[in-house]
Amino acid sequence: MATYVEVEQAIGMGGLRMVMTPAVPGPWTEAARGILHVKRIPYIKVRQELGGANHPLREWTRQTTAPVFIYNDERPRSLWNDQLFFAERLQPDPPLIPRALDDRARMVGLSNELCGENGLGWARRLMMLHGTLTNRNANEDAIRFARFMGAKYGYDPALAEAAPHRVAEILAALDGQLAAQRARGSRHLIGERLSALDIYWAAFAALIEPLPQELCPMSPGFRRMYQCDDPAVKAALSPHLLAHRDFIYHEYLELPLDM
Ligand SMILES: N[C@@H](CCC(=O)N[C@@H](CS)C(=O)NCC(=O)O)C(=O)O
Structure with missing residues (x-):
């Protein structure tokens, strides 16, 4: 397992x-x-x-x-x-x-659909919390955790019920982007080369279908929670999107994951 330092120690250190x-x-x-791995930035x-x-x-970070x-004494990001x-x-x-404005705008916009507030990650988190908070058999620890996270990240039952549609919509947009790129002969989601969007997709796909245990070791409880069984979301997760996730991990990222 990776080596960690505590916040109190880290405050006195320099670098990233x-x-x-x-x-x-x-x-x-x-x-x-x-992103840091691809750029070979130590941290x-x-x-x-x-x-x-x-x-x-x-x-330390507010x-x-x-x-x-x-990074050094810069503001926390x-x-x-x-x-x-x-x-x-x-x-x-x-x-x-990407350098080209159109590509950059599309890259940042689609990345925001994955990572930003009310994006795919946000919506999947609401779905997970909803699963626990509406499960009569959930144990007390799980409910306490879900309440804490729900208060922190804007849980609302109506929003959670709308979340699968939001996730499916974002998956459809990414799948369309991938198909358009394939038609142009590109293996990447934007332009002709790897961009941050490819990395965001590879990482956020875990919230729907995690990589196998040998590549992504995680506790059974977390794996159950991450694995998405919602029919609308499953229908929107095309084999092309999953194959793209695998391509990006195998070609560019660290495997197995070492958290
Ligand atoms: N910083 C991210 C959001 C990161 C985020 O939401 N992290 C959650 C993932 S569930 C987290 O660290 N939760 C752990 C906790 O709240 O204790 C952003 O760009 O908006």
């Missing part, structure tokens, strides 16, 4: 430190790790406590979610787009943000 949750393939964290792993109060982290990038633009500045090669 990434706050992450051990042993969980959280898609925002996995995507950020993928120190700092522990976040899943579902915890994370007081020292709050003191928030308690993972991932966070803290806790949002996906801020992290991407930072990594691009620190190590421009290989570029993960």
Whole structure:
């Protein structure tokens, strides 16, 4: 398993430190790790406590979610787009943000559909919390955890019920983009080369169909929660999208995952 330092130790260190949750393939964290891996940017792993109060982290970064990038004495970066633009500045090669404006706008827009507020990750989280909070057989710990996360991330039963449609809509848009790119002879979601969107998709696909256990070791409980059985979502997850996830992991990212 990866080696972590505690927040209290990390504060005194220099260079890039990434706050992450051990042993969980959280898609925002996995995507950020993928970006740093492709760019060969070294970093120190700092522990976040899943579902915890994370007081020292709050003191340090003014928030308690993972991932966070803290580089030297610069401001903490806790949002996906801020992290991407930072990594691009620190190590421009290989570029993960397209140069051409049309490609860039499409790349950032579709990435926001995956990573942004009310995007695929957000909607899948509401679905997972809803699954626990409406399950009469759920145990007390699971309910306590789901209530905590629900309060933190805007759980509302009506929003959770609308979430599968939102996820399916985003999957359909990505599938359309992939098909258009295939028709142009490209193996990537934008332009002719790897972009951050390919990495975001590879990481966020875990919230619907995680990679097999030998490539992505995770606890049975988390695997059950991540695996999506909603019929609308399953119908929208095309074999092409899954094959693209596999291509990106095998070609560019670290396997097996080491959280
Ligand atoms: N920072 C991300 C969001 C990251 C995020 O939502 N992380 C969640 C994943 S469930 C997390 O770390 N949760 C753990 C916790 O709240 O304890 C962004 O760009 O908006």
